[in-house]
Amino acid sequence: MLAEVGWQPEQLARRLNECAERHGRAERLHLKTPYKWKKGDVPRSPWPALVTAVLSEQLQREISFDELGWPDDGFEAAPASVGLDLPWSSAGALQAAEVVNESEGMMHRRMFLTLIGTAVTAPAHEWLIAPQAKDVASTTGRPLSGEVVDHLDAVTASLRRMDDHLGSGQTLGLVRQHLSTVVEALRERSYTDSVGRRLHATAGELLRLAGWLSFDNGHHTQAQRFWIAGLYQANAAADRGLGANILGFMSCQAKDLGQLRQSVTLAETARASYPATSPKVAAILDLRAAEAYANSRSVTDTRRALDNAFGRLTDSRPEHGDPDWSYWINEAQANAQAGYCYVKLEDWPRARDHLRTALRLQGNEYTREGALRNALLATTYVQQEHPELDKALALGGQAVQTLTGQVNSARCIKHVRNLVGALAPYQRTPAVRQFRQDARDLISI
Incomplete structure (x- = not known):
């Protein structure tokens, strides 16, 4: 198989180390270790599963343990979307949040593989055409008021700003804990349709933030799972701005992973899906598109998107009602992202x-x-x-x-x-x- 791919054992080791790092694993191989496998040694877990994943991706066909002559060690490598093929309803949104926020205990014997190619854009297109979730009210448990959601949103706002100064490593655990509180409220309390949609929006923003923190810390697969779950919340909340913002972050990640075509697709899907009622949100989406085009070396499209973004930032009329999560976009940040584009x-x-x-x-x-x-x-x-x-x-x-x-x-x-x-x-x-x-x-x- 190495001959078919055209790799030396050292190249396989490098690809495996990159794969492990991308998925948040601590294990690393010595570059000469695959020579031992060629002589008959059987690698320890999780390397057999990673070898099958890396070779399957490179050869564009599924490689089995039997083909490699290795026993199945019980370590599972599954795509990031596994467990997230759910109905676009309030029940599906709740299940998606529970699945991604309670998966840490599974990670010792299971690894989720980063989505690439059309698999990256599939969740975006599903969200784009999904019918809006119907009545999301709940009659289970004690009533929950809009005032409680105000307090939950205040904590979420604090976590966003904490990330600015502490970074991803120290903030993600707090975000997950707060998400658990919101998910528990969705599952166990009763609320009206309007309060329920607000709760789903809160959960969606926390999933967006958790995905960003994971991405910023180099854990790409975990980020994808959070963001896919966040799209379910955006649909249940009937919040197109939230969903478009999540797609913008997915576009940002795709360019970092070298998925340049997918990055542009995600950025343009985000722009097309948003009704542009908030200049700040529209500016954010324009800047994401500019970054995607800059990485694709499209000068004209990059400059056009940047011009749009800076033009929108001059429209600061208060009646637009910019969402709190758009607080970070200002002239300084817009110039920073423009600078990044011109570096590219x-x-x-x-x-x-x-x-x-x-x-x-x-x-x-x-x-x-x-x-x-x-x-x-x-x-x-x-x-x-x-x-x-x-x-x-x-x-x-x-x-x-x-x-x-x-x-x-x-x-x-x-x-x-x-x-x-x-x-x-x-x-x-x-x-x-x-x-x-x-x-x-x-x-x-």
């Missing part, structure tokens, strides 16, 4: 202008986004025709300092790793060598 398009001057503006507007806050902006801006100074290493190293040092002592974000660490890679041609320079040493523990180089 290798337009270093435009990228630098936007990133400088974002950093100026954010002030002296030491947040995850600040670290990301510093890392991206540093990259522009390295990649320009005449590199300015002193500026790049100063900005990179700030990013490392923030990510080492204050904020946890695997996504931002990846950009620091990219910066270190861009500095490789200058590693004989003492200052560059010192920066690489300072960043070593953070990025594990």
Whole structure:
């Protein structure tokens, strides 16, 4: 099979390590280990299941344990959508939230595989055409009022803002606990249709946030499961903005996974599905589309989407009623995302202008986004025709300092790793060598 794929054993080991990391597993292989398998050794769990998954993906056909000559060790590798093929109803939405929030105990002997290709966009299209859930009222248990939902939403808002300063690693557990409270209320209390839809919207936003925190921490499959469950909540809540926002995050993840066509499809599905009653939400969706197009190297589409986003942000009339979850989109964030887009398009001057503006507007806050902006801006100074290493190293040092002592974000660490890679041609320079040493523990180089 390795000959059919055209891989050496070391390449298989690298693919397996990447697969394990992508799915949040701690295990890693030595690059020479697959040579032992070729000689007849049987790998320990979970490697047999991962080998079948990686080879099946590469060969575009299902590979079994029997074909490899290995026994089934009982470790299951299943697609991220397993258990989430449910009716688009309030009951289906409740079950989806329970399935994804109670799955941690299964993870020792089971691993969910990241969706790729058309499997990534299938949940989006199902949500887009699903009929709106009918009466979501419940007559079970003690009555629950809208005032209680107000308190639940206040906690959710606090968790969103906590993530800005602590990062994903320290916040996800709290989000899951709060989600359990909301799910319990949906299951065990009685409420009217309007209160029920609000509860589903709260659960959907928590699932969106849990997915974002998982994605930011590098756990892509877990993120996909949270987001698919969130789409069920958006349908039960009759909240197109919530669903479109979830699709925007799915688009952001798809581009990071190299699924560029799917990223554009998800971003455009999000824009097409939203009635544009909130300028902030519409701006968020335009920026997601811009990122998708930038990664696909489509300059015209990127600039058009960015122009739309900045145009919408000037429409701040209060009657639009922007949802609380859109609080984060402002001029600083829009400039930061525009800067990211121009980095991807290798337009270093435009990228630098936007990133400088974002950093100026954010002030002296030491947040995850600040670290990301510093890392991206540093990259522009390295990649320009005449590199300015002193500026790049100063900005990179700030990013490392923030990510080492204050904020946890695997996504931002990846950009620091990219910066270190861009500095490789200058590693004989003492200052560059010192920066690489300072960043070593953070990025594990």
